[in-house]
Amino acid sequence: MRTLVHLSDLHFGRVDHTLLTPLRELVERIDPDVLVVSGDLTQRAREEQFEEARAFLDTLPGPQIIVPGNHDISLYNVFRRFVKPLERYKRYITDDLDPFYLDDEIAVVGVNTARSFTIKDGKVSRDQLATVRQQLAGVSPSVTRIIVAHHPFDLPDHFEEQDLVNRAPRAMEAFSECGIDILMGGHMHASHAGSTAARYQMSEYAALVVQAGTATSTRGRGEVNSFNVLRVERDKVEIDRYGWDVVHAHFELVDTDKFFRAGNVWTPHNDGLMAAGL
Numbered sequence: 001m002r003t004l005v006h007l008s009d010l011h012f013g014r015v016d017h018t019l020l021t022p023l024r025e026l027v028e029r030i031d032p033d034v035l036v037v038s039g040d041l042t043q044r045a046r047e048e049q050f051e052e053a054r055a056f057l058d059t060l061p062g063p064q065i066i067v068p069g070n071h072d073i074s075l076y077n078v079f080r081r082f083v084k085p086l087e088r089y090k091r092y093i094t095d096d097l098d099p100f101y102l103d104d105e106i107a108v109v110g111v112n113t114a115r116s117f118t119i120k121d122g123k124v125s126r127d128q129l130a131t132v133r134q135q136l137a138g139v140s141p142s143v144t145r146i147i148v149a150h151h152p153f154d155l156p157d158h159f160e161e162q163d164l165v166n167r168a169p170r171a172m173e174a175f176s177e178c179g180i181d182i183l184m185g186g187h188m189h190a191s192h193a194g195s196t197a198a199r200y201q202m203s204e205y206a207a208l209v210v211q212a213g214t215a216t217s218t219r220g221r222g223e224v225n226s227f228n229v230l231r232v233e234r235d236k237v238e239i240d241r242y243g244w245d246v247v248h249a250h251f252e253l254v255d256t257d258k259f260f261r262a263g264n265v266w267t268p269h270n271d272g273l274m275a276a277g278l
Contacts (some may be wrong), residue, residue, distance in 0.1 A: 006032055008214065016225065035242070038187075065101050068112055074088075112128070163188065239256065
């Protein structure tokens with residue numbers, strides 16, 4: 001089994017600083033095999049915000065798989081936005097925009113979906129999908145394959161289609177060919193875990209999609225600050241969601257979702273069906 005801590009949308013520049021120490025201490029106790037951060041480390045891609053983000057990341061365990069979000073590209077500085085869109089991100093966070101982690105149980109692939117030409121939307125390119133294929137080529141079929149991106153490839157029905165990353169259907173076709181098991185993302189400041197089967201009706205394939213809320217931002221959009229912990233086995237994934245308890249000033253376990261895999265299809269655990277052996 002591998003344990004992953006999934007943080008997203010830190011938004012340094014609009015951070016509730018009272019959350020940082022409790023978050024760091026809890027992550028240390030969880031002691032993950034991999035720490036995932038799915039974008040928007042800053043609020044406005046300013047130098048001091050990246051410095052704060054870097055200092056916080058340095059207090060957390062590794063290895064770390066980190067991808068940028070749309071907020072990590074300058075909004076108002078036109079030169080930086082279009083000529084050097086991720087220069088500060090690469091200087092302070094990482095210059096690897098296609099991060100990759102592999103051990104004998106999991107492969108974690110980072111995909112940069114942040115783009116200069118749009119304010120908040122994201123995109124995945126053919127070249128990026130080709131890179132995913134290359135990174136996973138030769139990886140054992142027994143290894144659980146995980147994609148990390150800022151913008152979501154799937155969301156519940158009550159979200160708009162435009163909230164999905166651009167070219168999501170094409171990406172899902174590539175992911176099905178690569179045998180991707182889990183899609184991890186952020187952007188919406190909303191927690192969610194589910195199967196891609198409803199939106200993408202693909203023969204004998206359905207991935208598990210895991211969205212994280214904002215771990216530390218003051219912009220909760222109606223949801224408390226939260227993060228995910230994934231416990232990944234070959235044919236089973238448990239997702240713990242931790243939410244901020246304002247009264248007791250700590251993160252506490254809010255709920256747990258369980259998913260099982262049959263072939264290349266991930267489905268939610270159902271106690272009644274499992275008890276009946278169906």
